Amino acid sequence: MDMTRTSTVLLEGLKDSQNDQVWSAFARRYGPILVGFGRRLGLNETDAAEVAQETLVRFVEEYRAGKYDRERGRLRSWMLTIARTRAAAVFRQRSVRGEREGVTALVNLGDEHTLTQIWQTERRQVILRAALEELRSATKTNEKTIEAFELLVHGGCPPGVVAEQLGMSIEDVYRAKSRVSQKLREIITRLEAEYDGES
Amino acid sequence: MPGDETITTAHLEMIASGVLVDKVILERVAADPTLSAELEQIRRDNELMSEFVSLDPHTPDHEFDPITGYELLEEIHRGGQGIVQRARQRSADRMVAIKTLLQGAFASDSQRHRFEREVRLIARLNHPSIVTVHESGRTPMGSHYIVMELVDGVPVDQYCEPLRHAGDLRGIVRVFTAITEAVRYAHQRGVIHRDLKPGNILVSASGQPHILDFGIARAFGNDTQAEPLATKTGEFVGTLSFASPEQIASDPDLVDVRSDVYALGVLLYQALTGERPIDVTGALAEVIARIATEPPAAPSSHNAAIDTDLDTITLTALEKRVTDRYQTAGELHRDLENWLQGRAISARAHDFWYVARKTLRRHRVPVGIGAVFLVLVIGFSITTGILSFNLQRENKTLNGTVRGLGGALRAIDSETTPTPVRDLNQFLSQLVENIQSEVGDRSDVESAVREAAGIAYLDAPSSNYAEADFQLNRAYVLRLQSLTAPHPDLAASLHNLGRLRFKQRRFTEAETYYRQALAMREALFGKEHADVAWTMHHLAFTLQIQGRRDEALPFWTEALRIRRAVLNPGDINIANTLSGLATNHLARGDSASAAAVLRAALDIIHDDPDYGPDSLPVGRVKHNLGVAFDNLGAFGDSEQVLQDVVRIKNLSEPGSMQLARSHIALARTLLHLRRFDDAARELQLALAIQENLEIPINREPDAAILLAQIGLAQGDKDAANSQIDSVIDALAYADSPDPGSVGEAQSIRALIVAADGDINGAIEIAVAADAWFASVRTDRDPRVLENLKRLGDWYTQQQRSAEAAEIDARIEAASRPLAMPTEKHQP
Incomplete structure (x- = not known):
């Protein structure tokens, strides 16, 4: 995942880019948040993806047209506004067509506070996933150490079992846990900062 | 647990997870800053871990496309x-x-x-x-x-290569008939390719060509083409081979459908021979000079299997002068078809002996009786003697013959008769070729022959204005040198030059010639003479077509008066002028007078033994009568008349644009009668004819505009909208669209916009439509009036009362009975 540039830098790139690579980076960064956001509003997978796509396109177009005034609000609230409108349109279409499924939103689309919370949750999820991925692919952390951590987290195994399974001492398991947590925390802090460059 | 035991990470982990709750140990940890810190760290680690535990492991795996949906x-x-x-x-x-x-x-x-x-x-x-x-x-x-x-295919040159090696020229030509057909189709719709080259034509394994990038070159267009070639040499060399001389000349105005014809010629040449018609290697300036001037070698010089006809077809497409080339992709297409079928090709139609030979061969006529058959071919009972006689010896006979021919041609006024004179035209071109050398010292004979040839070129179904221009002017100059004005022959020359300019749509020049001819004829014959009325008739038409309706009217009435005075009451020329006068009434919005005059014209033609009730002029005159009825709101009468017109024209001029226009007029009436399906059917018939004649919708947009109107009337707003869009786009593409058509299209667009609820938008468009109308139609024209009435309603609706009042005043004035225009232009 291209997380090496802050959102501010990405936005700059959107402004006068000569190719569509910036788009990809931008879409990879915000697309998953938007999909998760849509799902939590009550959209099905397909609609959520569509709303995300439309939101990204609209955002970039408006941004390039100079409609985004940084002074007037955070990138998040602007993108959120677009996504909310698109999602509302889907719900409206649904109810016009009389489809029973997903006729109403799970949350009040006018409730700014709740929407922001959902957004932040989704954003955190995306960052956590990215951190895990980076830990696996981009750090020199020992394979067994990571495995121990994953068994603790996803396998839900008690430390003793993990130690036995991997042929480690229980102290090693605790050390692994500590080391990986430390590493992840570093990565997450950096990613947060990159996303925060969005303000 | 003993109080002095070492506290390990394991203990701290257990404390953090709430398993170990021993008070002593908890107190010891609390008392030890290092242990406390470590415990705190473990707790934070656990918190982070719990976030991961609750993390949805399912990563949304969506691709976000730069192009939505792809x-x-x-x-x-x-x-x-x-x-x-x-x-x-x-x-x-x-x-x-x-x-x-x-x-x-x-x-x-x-x-x-x-x-x-x-x-x-x-x-x-x-x-x-x-x-x-x-x-x-x-x-x-x-x-x-x-x-x-x-598309899955290979570039056309690659596709043709194995065919050429196998000697399968027919296979190559077959692919090119499909390509030229497609290019013809696009031209018909106002789209020129401008960059035809092998890479843009892919042929699939089944032999089906697919042309790419239609019109894209134009989009990048004129601006770059106007650049000096040298600045883009590197890029240009690739397509330089396919660029026509006029494209090389960097004059974007000269580039039209015939530039595509040239590129097709290059492609065909290459497919047939494996060579390029023009060598494009070397210094750019030299290459450009070669493209502009060097004639290509005959394809047969590269490939002996190619026959003369295929040579001719290819070289005709590659002519340097656009006027010498096939004029449309359709012409090239038809000749390729002709070649495949073994028919005579049109590119050599000017070659009389060629056509005759080809016809003989196709009909397998024994050569022995060929000489007699040739005479039949040209359709005139001229004895074989005339074709071969010695001009020097028999110029007296010739003079008479040619005068006779010229007279015969003059009698056929092409505005009322499309009698095919094509074959005579060919005959004359042969004659003219010889004339200079054979009768160089007899300017009277030469001028008569040239005049006759010029008229033939002018009135032939496939008219050739450049050639007519040359011959008529030559005749005129010869006469100026030998005759003194005023002279009947000089007057005739002036009159014919007027007709030529009229057909070339150079109306102001036509007007000048006609006025000179008229003055000379009046000086020679006085007012009461058929030739005076004749020129007057033409002058009236010329003024009218320039929008000078009121100036034209007195010339119409005077021409009519003279013809009635000097000709028999049943003379067809009277009917002709009556018909012209009727068009003037129609143009001024006086449909009632038009109908009366047209009825009088019809009476004459009906009784003429040469024409009769189902003849071509009846069809045309009745067409106008139907239109007049429609304007007057007599839709029942209009339908009846126009149905009859369609029947007559299907007999007298089937497949013509004239017939198409009657289908369109009938559709308009049916639309007024709210019989939408019937109207749509008529329009489809009109469009089919138009398509067949290769008349693009930007030149004859009425059928397309009416289709939109029908769509709207039937409540299909989207269909109407896209239909009218396509018309407006096509008109925007045309070099000089008919303002009346643009006005009509805009007027319908306004109606659609209004139906969408955007009244202000509709007003804006209706005002634009009105401006387009202004130059060519009066407020009495039903279409102009309809537009005005709607505009007035919309103004009222928007409470723009001042503007509404202005419109109302115009509507009121247009509804008042028409006064005769002042007579100050009376000739």
Whole structure:
């Protein structure tokens, strides 16, 4: 995942880019948040993806047209506004067509506070996933150490079992846990900062 | 647990997870800063871990496409304009090709608009041999893209190579008939390719060609073409081989459908011979000079299997002068078809002996009786003697003959009779070729022959104005040298030059010639003379077509008066002038007078033994009568008359634009009668004729405009909208669209916009429509009036009362009975 540039830098790139690579980076960064956001509003997978796509396109177009005034609000609230409108349109279409499924939103689309919370949750999820991925692919952390951590987290195994399974001492398991947590925390802090460059 | 035991990480972990709750140990940890810190760290680690535990392991795996709805796959081609990629259309699950243009491809907004309009036009092309454009738009990053049908094929030159090696020329020509047919189809719809080259024509394994990038070159267009060639040498060399002389000349105004014909000629030449017609290697300046001047070697010099006809077809497409080339892709197409069928090709139609030989061969006539048959072929009972006689010896006979022919031609006024004079035309061109050498010392004979030939060129179904211009002027100059004005022959020359200029649509020059001819004839014959009325009739028509309706009227009435005075009451020429006068009444919005005059004309033609009730002039006169009835609101009468017109024209001039116009007029009446399906059927018939005649909708847009109107009347707003859009786009593309048509299209567009609830938008468009109308139609014209009435209603609706009052005043004035115009122009 291209997380090496802050959102501010990405936005700059959107402004006068000569190719569509910036788009990809931008879409990879915000697309998953938007999909998760849509799902939590009550959209099905397909609609959520569509709303995300439309939101990204609209955002970039408006941004390039100079409609985004940084002074007037955070990138998040602007993108959120677009996504909310698109999602509302889907719900409206649904109810016009009389489809029973997903006729109403799970949350009040006018409730700014709740929407922001959902957004932040989704954003955190995306960052956590990215951190895990980076830990696996981009750090020199020992394979067994990571495995121990994953068994603790996803396998839900008690430390003793993990130690036995991997042929480690229980102290090693605790050390692994500590080391990986430390590493992840570093990565997450950096990613947060990159996303925060969005303000 | 003992109080002095070492506290390990394991203990701390257990404390953090709430398993170990021993008070002593907890107190010891609390008392020890290091242990406390470690415990705190463990707790934070656990918190982070719990976040991961609750993390939805399912990573949303969506691709976010720069082009919504399409998954971009591998690159197919990267060129100067942009990138072509294979892509999957998600909704239809089909493979397509997407061309993304480089950013900054357009220097200006107007270029971008032109591109967008172009793409809309292309998207409406629907032909098996033209790559379908599905849609177009801009990526969020601002690049333009075009989504097209994905074609599996090889460039046409590669496809033809094995055919050539196998000696299968027919196979090659067959592919080119399909290609030329497709190009003809696009030209018909106002789209010129401008960059035909092998890479733009892919042929699939089944032999089906697919032409890519129609019209795209124009979009990047004129601005770059006007650049000096040297600045883009590197890029240009690739397509230089296919550029016509007029494209090389960097004059974008000269580039039209015939430039595509040239490129097709180059492609055909290359396919047949494996060589290029012009060597494009070497210094650019030399190459350009070669393209402009060097005639290509006959294809047969490279490939002996090529016959003379195929040579001629290829070289005709490659003529340097656009006027010498096939004038349309359709002509080239038909000749390729002719060649395949073994018929005579039109490119050699001027070659009398060629046509005769070819006809004889096709009909397998024994050569022995060929000489007699030839005479039948040309359709005139001239003895074989005339074709071969010695001009020097028999010039006296010739003079008489030619005068006779010229007289015969003059009698056939092409405005009322399309009698085929094509074969005589060919005969005369042969005669004229010999005339200079044979009768150089007899300017009276030469001028008579040239005059007759000029008229033949002018009135032949496939008229050749350049040739007519040359011959008529030559005749005139010869007469000026030998005669003194006023002289009947000089007057005739002036009159015919007027007719030529009229047909060339150079109306002010035509007017001057006619006025000179009229003055001379009046000086020679006085007022009461048939020839005076004749020229007057033409002058009236010339004034009228320039929109000078009121000036024209006195000439019409005077011509009519003279003809009635000097001719028999049943003379067809009286009917002709009556008919002209009626068009003047119609143009001034006086449909009632028009109807009366047309009835009088019809009476004469009906009784004429040469014409009769089902003759061509009856069809044309009745057409106007039907239109007049429609204008007067007598739709029942109008329908009856126009149905009859369609029947007559199907007999007298089937397949003509004249017939198409009657279908259109009938459709208009049916629309007024709210019989939409019947009206639509008439329009389809009209469009089919138009298509067949290769008359693009931007030249004759009435049928398309009416279709939109019918769509709207039937409540299909979207269909109406896209229909009217296509008309307006096509008109915008035309060099000088008919203002009346643009006005009509805009007027319908306003109606659609209003139906959408946008009244202010509708007002704006209706005002624009009114401005277009102003130059060519009066407020009495029903279409102008309809537009005005709607505009007035909308103003009222928007409470813009001052403007509404202005419109009302105009409507009121247009409804008042018509006074005769002042007589100050009375001739």
